[in-house]
Amino acid sequence: MTALLSARDIEIRFGGVVAADGIALDVFEGDNLAIIGPNGAGKTTFLNICTGYLAPQAGRVTFKGSDLLGQSPRAITRLGIARAFQIPQLFAEQTVLENMLLAAASRAGRLAPFSRLADIPEREDAEAILHQVGCSDVKERMASELPEGKRKLVDIALALALKPTVLLMDEPTSGVASSEKFAIMDTLIGALRAQHVTSVFVEHDMEMVSRYANRVAVWSTGRIQKEGAPAEVLSDPEVIRTVIGG
Amino acid sequence: MIMRIIFPALVLLAAINPLFFPQWDAFLTIVFAKALPVIGIILLLQAGQVSFGHAMFFAVGAYCAGFVGRWMGGGGEIVILLVAALGASVVAGLFVGIFVVRYRYIFFAMLNLAFSMVLFSLLEKFIHITGGSDGFRIARPTFFGQQLSRSDFELGVYYLALVLLVVSIYGVWRLLDSPIGHALKAIKTNETRVEYLGISPRRTLLIGYVVSAVLAGVGGAMVGVFQGIATPDYAYWTRSGEFVFVAILGGAGHVTGALAGSYVFEFIRVTAAAYLGDTWQLTLGVVLLGIILFAPSGIVGSLIKLGNRVRGVKEKRSQSSIGKAGEIA
Amino acid sequence: MQVLVLATLDGIAYGALVFLVAVGLTLVFGVMRILNVAHGSFYALGAYAAASIGGALASAGLSPWLAYPMFIVAAVLVGVVVGGLMERFLLQRIYGHEETLQLLVTFAVFMILDNAQRLIWGVQPYFYSEPLRLLGNVKIAGITYTAYQTLFLPLVALAVLFGLRWFLRYTLAGSVIVAVTEDREAATAVGINARRVFFLTFVIGVTLASLGGALASPTTSVLPGMGAEMIVLSFAVAATAGLGQIEGAAVAALMIGLGRSMAVFFAPELEVVMPYIIMVLVLLIRPEGLFGKSTARKI
Numbered sequence: 001m002t003a004l005l006s007a008r009d010i011e012i013r014f015g016g017v018v019a020a021d022g023i024a025l026d027v028f029e030g031d032n033l034a035i036i037g038p039n040g041a042g043k044t045t046f047l048n049i050c051t052g053y054l055a056p057q058a059g060r061v062t063f064k065g066s067d068l069l070g071q072s073p074r075a076i077t078r079l080g081i082a083r084a085f086q087i088p089q090l091f092a093e094q095t096v097l098e099n100m101l102l103a104a105a106s107r108a109g110r111l112a113p114f115s116r117l118a119d120i121p122e123r124e125d126a127e128a129i130l131h132q133v134g135c136s137d138v139k140e141r142m143a144s145e146l147p148e149g150k151r152k153l154v155d156i157a158l159a160l161a162l163k164p165t166v167l168l169m170d171e172p173t174s175g176v177a178s179s180e181k182f183a184i185m186d187t188l189i190g191a192l193r194a195q196h197v198t199s200v201f202v203e204h205d206m207e208m209v210s211r212y213a214n215r216v217a218v219w220s221t222g223r224i225q226k227e228g229a230p231a232e233v234l235s236d237p238e239v240i241r242t243v244i245g246g
Numbered sequence: 247m248i249m250r251i252i253f254p255a256l257v258l259l260a261a262i263n264p265l266f267f268p269q270w271d272a273f274l275t276i277v278f279a280k281a282l283p284v285i286g287i288i289l290l291l292q293a294g295q296v297s298f299g300h301a302m303f304f305a306v307g308a309y310c311a312g313f314v315g316r317w318m319g320g321g322g323e324i325v326i327l328l329v330a331a332l333g334a335s336v337v338a339g340l341f342v343g344i345f346v347v348r349y350r351y352i353f354f355a356m357l358n359l360a361f362s363m364v365l366f367s368l369l370e371k372f373i374h375i376t377g378g379s380d381g382f383r384i385a386r387p388t389f390f391g392q393q394l395s396r397s398d399f400e401l402g403v404y405y406l407a408l409v410l411l412v413v414s415i416y417g418v419w420r421l422l423d424s425p426i427g428h429a430l431k432a433i434k435t436n437e438t439r440v441e442y443l444g445i446s447p448r449r450t451l452l453i454g455y456v457v458s459a460v461l462a463g464v465g466g467a468m469v470g471v472f473q474g475i476a477t478p479d480y481a482y483w484t485r486s487g488e489f490v491f492v493a494i495l496g497g498a499g500h501v502t503g504a505l506a507g508s509y510v511f512e513f514i515r516v517t518a519a520a521y522l523g524d525t526w527q528l529t530l531g532v533v534l535l536g537i538i539l540f541a542p543s544g545i546v547g548s549l550i551k552l553g554n555r556v557r558g559v560k561e562k563r564s565q566s567s568i569g570k571a572g573e574i575a
Numbered sequence: 576m577q578v579l580v581l582a583t584l585d586g587i588a589y590g591a592l593v594f595l596v597a598v599g600l601t602l603v604f605g606v607m608r609i610l611n612v613a614h615g616s617f618y619a620l621g622a623y624a625a626a627s628i629g630g631a632l633a634s635a636g637l638s639p640w641l642a643y644p645m646f647i648v649a650a651v652l653v654g655v656v657v658g659g660l661m662e663r664f665l666l667q668r669i670y671g672h673e674e675t676l677q678l679l680v681t682f683a684v685f686m687i688l689d690n691a692q693r694l695i696w697g698v699q700p701y702f703y704s705e706p707l708r709l710l711g712n713v714k715i716a717g718i719t720y721t722a723y724q725t726l727f728l729p730l731v732a733l734a735v736l737f738g739l740r741w742f743l744r745y746t747l748a749g750s751v752i753v754a755v756t757e758d759r760e761a762a763t764a765v766g767i768n769a770r771r772v773f774f775l776t777f778v779i780g781v782t783l784a785s786l787g788g789a790l791a792s793p794t795t796s797v798l799p800g801m802g803a804e805m806i807v808l809s810f811a812v813a814a815t816a817g818l819g820q821i822e823g824a825a826v827a828a829l830m831i832g833l834g835r836s837m838a839v840f841f842a843p844e845l846e847v848v849m850p851y852i853i854m855v856l857v858l859l860i861r862p863e864g865l866f867g868k869s870t871a872r873k874i
Contacts, residue, residue, distance in 0.1 A: 090436065092436070102425065117425045294673070348862065351678070353858075355610075359807055361851075363804070490682070524690075532683075535680065535683045535684075
């Protein structure tokens with residue numbers, strides 16, 4: 001099986017800090033790959049490199065065989081890699097629905113100057129996604145007024161509205177109330193499966209990992225310490241010591 | 247509410263005004279024409295960017311109308327002059343825009359100022375082409391093919407300015423409600439996410455920039471033709487400052503702020519200039535500070551807020567931001 | 576050949592003046608993250624104050640040598656009084672606000688000061704070249720040039736450059752400024768009073784601008800509009816160097832000064848445009864300026 005998204009020999013340093021030191025990782029179609037590891041291990045940096053926000057000093061990243069390095073986040077998004085953020089990145093002075101419609105309009109190539117954004121045909125789709133992540137009730141609110149948990153969900157919904165092939169998520173349920181976490185992840189992973197979206201998510205909660213990931217990669221100071229099926233990786237004594245802190 | 251009732255009512259009043267108060271025509275013509283560049287400033291403020299140099303496009307429009315009129319002989323035809331000014335400001339807007347849309351905030355503001363200062367000094371220096379600081383005379387053109395008397399011509403220009411204003415306000419209002427317009431507003435709050443939605447912030451801003459340049463250029467051509475002269479002052483930073491001032495005064499959160507601001511501004515200038523005399527610009531500066539610090543949503547924004555309070559709508563958004571207008575009904 | 580020497584001398588003298596103003600602008604930006612659009616007005620204020628002082632000295636029959644110390648006194652006065660008032664009553668209200676709003680506030684001050692200058696000093700140009708004559712001429716490669724421009728101005732510029740470096744590195748107040756520049760949150764977290772640092776920085780910045788104006792007054796006619804020209808020019812220098820870069824501003828000022836004087840002699844129609852051509856070229860290749868560091872936002 002050939003990898004959908006593939007990273008090889010990625011290296012990047014910020015001053016003296018090594019954030020990637022020979023990272024190599026393959027993401028296959030249908031994967032729900034979890035990235036775990038201590039803070040500062042370079043997990044977010046890896047997502048930044050895959051989406052063109054940062055350029056590594058060495059290595060290459062390919063998507064369906066074509067090179068991603070040197071491409072802008074915009075171009076990479078258009079290729080079908082969407083991203084949700086650790087700190088929600090919303091348009092604070094627009095409503096949640098307007099945020100969503102803008103994403104949908106961009107996906108559909110509808111950036112015409114005189115049609116109304118509110119009237120685009122993708123509106124139903126966008127509202128359905130909002131409903132899926134449980135944010136229908138706040139769709140007319142300004143993004144800036146939302147509580148942190150909702151902001152996080154809208155952030156993911158924006159990425160989903162792009163109908164990506166691969167979705168990269170940075171701690172998707174951090175900030176979401178723990179009573180809702182699993183319900184939301186259930187629907188999210190269900191939706192990804194239904195739409196055949198491959199996903200990669202950075203996660204700290206091991207229960208989430210064992211429940212929703214089919215593969216796990218463990219980051220440690222810019223390297224992949226271990227990679228494999230959750231049951232195997234999470235029971236590895238070395239991983240338990242460095243990451244899980246057991 | 248504003249675009250469905252208040253604005254059409256005002257336009258209707260303006261349309262019948264010459265029948266009742268023809269002495270206001272000249273004043274209102276200037277109000278309408280100078281509101282055009284302000285609409286452009288408001289458009290850019292929606293993207294969070296302020297230009298301290300848009301007078302350059304105002305001057306491009308005015309001088310272009312003058313050159314084309316002279317080249318056609320006898321002042322030319324007003325429609326052709328306006329189309330030429332529009333074309334010239336598209337070209338100028340693209341030329342400057344392709345460079346400045348790479349930058350934001352401070353750089354955007356100051357690079358626009360720098361470009362306008364260059365144009366100003368070129369207009370002053372190349373005396374044999376531009377007439378230097380004495381300015382460039384613009385002869386009265388024909389009006390839709392008709393050679394009109396001075397008073398008929400001015401009435402014609404009055405209606406033409408009104409039509410251009412209505413088209414521009416309505417057009418920019420629609421633009422701001424379109425996907426492109428929303429992308430423009432999104433640049434203000436989170437440009438990174440705009441990129442991550444697959445939208446080019448630069449291209450979006452360039453579209454907004456060229457539209458704003460065209461509005462300034464057409465406004466400049468109208469003022470130039472109406473006053474019969476274009477001077478380097480048209481490009482000077484104080485005029486760019488006036489545009490920004492009027493946008494903030496009227497309220498940068500809504501396109502009609504341009505009209506409200508332009509009206510109040512010209513009114514004060516006509517009535518109070520005699521008293522203020524040499525302290526005009528100083529007064530503007532002080533008032534600008536007052537608005538920014540105490541009523542950043544300007545005239546239209548404050549009216550919307552007032553209207554909401556009367557109707558008992560709860561205030562939802564903070565008003566500390568330039569370019570917001572509260573709940574737009 | 577002689578023209579080249581002349582152009583170089585001109586460029587150095589001019590670059591020295593522009594540096595004095597630009598370094599103030601860049602220092603204020605580096606610490607406060609505010610671009611003071613009214614900065615050029617302080618340059619003009621300094622120039623007018625110096626010209627008035629010169630005139631007063633002459634009519635009082637005092638030694639024209641007094642002009643030199645008086646220039647410094649005038650610059651500090653403008654810095655502390657006008658700059659201090661502006662920081663205390665305006666800027667303090669807008670720290671942390673959106674950049675557009677900050678730009679508009681300083682722009683409003685620019686409008687006010689520009690008009691105030693016209694009210695106080697009128698629109699007729701002032702000339703006060705006495706300090707220029709006092710220092711006499713020097714001969715360099717067969718060119719006679721004023722010592723004021725060839726020696727005095729560059730020396731002052733160098734003194735300011737090294738003085739600032741010394742101040743920022745080896746004094747307590749200076750290292751506090753550096754700390755705040757590099758990481759405001761961390762600096763305030765360890766108990767540095769950012770307000771006092773901001774006040775001090777702003778006063779220094781304004782003093783430098785008006786010192787530039789005072790020292791420029793003997794070499795040029797003092798007239799309305801000089802403030803507007805200087806703000807764009809000093810911004811061009813600061814942006815070319817990278818906003819916040821102090822040593823870089825010296826290099827950029829020299830580049831732009833020389834570029835401009837070369838244009839004056841070899842392509843006069845480009846004189847005004849030259850500084851901007853340099854800036855545009857630099858920014859196209861390096862958007863963060865020659866010495867600036869680009870930073871990515873954490874997402």
